[in-house]
Amino acid sequence: MATPLYQTVIDTIIARIASGDLPSGAMLPSETQLGSDLGVSQGTARKALMDLEKRGLVQRAQGRGTFVTVRTPETSLFNFFRLRRPDGTLTAPRLVTEEVTRRPATAEETATLHGAPEEVIQIHRVRSVDGRKATYEVSCLPPSLYPGIMERAPLTNALYVLYQQAYSIIITRADERLRAVAAPPEVARALEIPEGAPVMRMRREAVDVLDRVVELRTCHLLNEGMDYFVSLS
Amino acid sequence: MATPLYQTVIDTIIARIASGDLPSGAMLPSETQLGSDLGVSQGTARKALMDLEKRGLVQRAQGRGTFVTVRTPETSLFNFFRLRRPDGTLTAPRLVTEEVTRRPATAEETATLHGAPEEVIQIHRVRSVDGRKATYEVSCLPPSLYPGIMERAPLTNALYVLYQQAYSIIITRADERLRAVAAPPEVARALEIPEGAPVMRMRREAVDVLDRVVELRTCHLLNEGMDYFVSLS
CATH class of the missing domain: 1.10.10.10 (Winged helix-like DNA-binding domain superfamily/Winged helix DNA-binding domain)
Known part of the structure; x- marks a missing residue:
């Protein structure tokens, strides 16, 4: 054809x-x-x-x-960060802690990420919303697409803007799956909530303009006073 | 202008x-x-x-x-029902119980629904997915838009198809807000899970082609073996 x-x-x-x-x-x-x-x-x-x-x-x-198109922290936040106050207003998350490490990939990461990497760069962050620790995020990247990213730490708050500006990697789509779960011990500790409290677990595959999975992210989101907003049509 | x-x-x-x-x-x-x-x-x-x-x-x-466009139970399900098995496959919910009643509207319902109704038709349903009770749903409608709907019970599984076929009400958008919560007692009883277990609460405003809010729905979703899928771009 x-x-x-x-x-x-x-x-x-x-x-x-x-x-x-x-x-x-x-x-x-x-x-x-x-x-x-x-x-x-x-x-x-x-x-x-x-x-x-x-x-x-x-x-x-x-x-x-x-x-x-110029992707700014604002447009990136607006499209890909779905937590909103109950009245629908958006509030930007603020970085509280960040650790960037390199480690062996899990079988799932190798199977999903572009280039089937044996190792991944892991960016572990806790971010706060309205002054309350609210997100526990683990992002994994294939190292070959992001040369030297470990040396850039501390990274910018809006990672997708960094990916585009430093690596010409343009995220165009994020496929998410959400689930309500009991907070695991490390999440409970980091977000200062009781172990087992309900949190939303979000797993995201970020796909770039060349249709490659260029990031896997798992977030645990605290919903105290915040909702995850989405519009279906 | x-x-x-x-x-x-x-x-x-x-x-x-x-x-x-x-x-x-x-x-x-x-x-x-x-x-x-x-x-x-x-x-x-x-x-x-x-x-x-x-x-x-x-x-x-x-x-x-x-x-x-002909809205079928399949297209309606595909667009507006986001629970999927972990491999992404779709499974249709099956009706387990249904109660259709008329009751006074809450202040929020009056403020949000089209026509500021003083009373609402409430459709309360429990549906199962893959043989497991999985959704606890309460839908509220302004009575003036749905004359005689109480006499139609039991209703079809796909409500939006009924709205279009019987009332020419065409849902084009659903604005949802999601939150992980501890299962309230009535939800826990209906879904046969421990009180306080993590469930996903979904609140939806369904908007029709004339930009009217024609249904308010609150669902509690059990995530055992199921994820809520969404694609952002």
Whole structure:
């Protein structure tokens, strides 16, 4: 089955964004230029840009051109951090403690993460919301995609922004599974709640623009005065 | 500020769907016909249809025309019931018990539900998943939108399909807030779990195509062997 022409244009642009050749905020060539560069019609170039815009990878500014979407701590937080106060307002989590280590991967991590790594970089963080320790997070990364990340610690509060700016890794989707569980001892200790108290366990696979699983995260979330908000349609 | 022409076309079609004039599965007029009926260009009619398609209200079949989306128990389940087995497979809940009653509304229900009702119809159900009692659900409806619904009990398993077929009420969005809580006594009894065991509490506002809150639902979900799946982007 032949790949449609506009899909080839999409793949080419995504590859240039992912390689860092078109960094966050960069202006893309015009439809005419893109068409002539890639040997396709202007209409095909336009269709590709419209698709990329729908996926949130680029943004078109009327009369100014098309730009690679800039992911800021704010947009990243808004899309991927779902805890809200009961009235729906968002409050940013603050970093309380962080430990970055390298350790052997579990069988599940090897099976799921891009490149089937034998070892992972583990980022263990506790964050607070509204002055109360509220999240216990363990993020695991395949080391080959994040060279030198251990030396960068302490890391920025918004990890996805760091992934994009330092490694051109653009998270476009997070698949989450949630479950109510009794707080395990280490979580209870860290969040200063009784062992066995109900907490929400969230497991997330973060997928990047090249459809690779580039991070596995397990969080335990304390729901005292906070809900996990989601809209289905 | 003038309403754009295509928005007028969208509103007209939505009103016809919501009134039952265009029932589920009905064919819409062609772009040309729609344009001449409503006094707009064919391009404007096309733009309106594309928007309605993006919102999932209509579906275009190449060479056959445009049809009002048929909501089946399967599509309704797939979109709005998020419990999955750990491998991601979907399993339909089965009705175990149901009680339909009419009672005074709480202040919150009056404030939130369409039409600020003084009374609500309450549908209380326990459903099982994979042979295990797993959901404890209380749904509240404004009586004026659902005339005679009490006489229809026992209701169909998929309530949203009933709402559309019997009342032309089309749910397009569900805003949910989730929290891990200790099982209250009545939930523990119904689901046959120890009082205080961790369960997920889900509160949902179901919004219809006319942007009205047409149902409030509170569920307690047992996560034994089941996760709540969601994809963020």
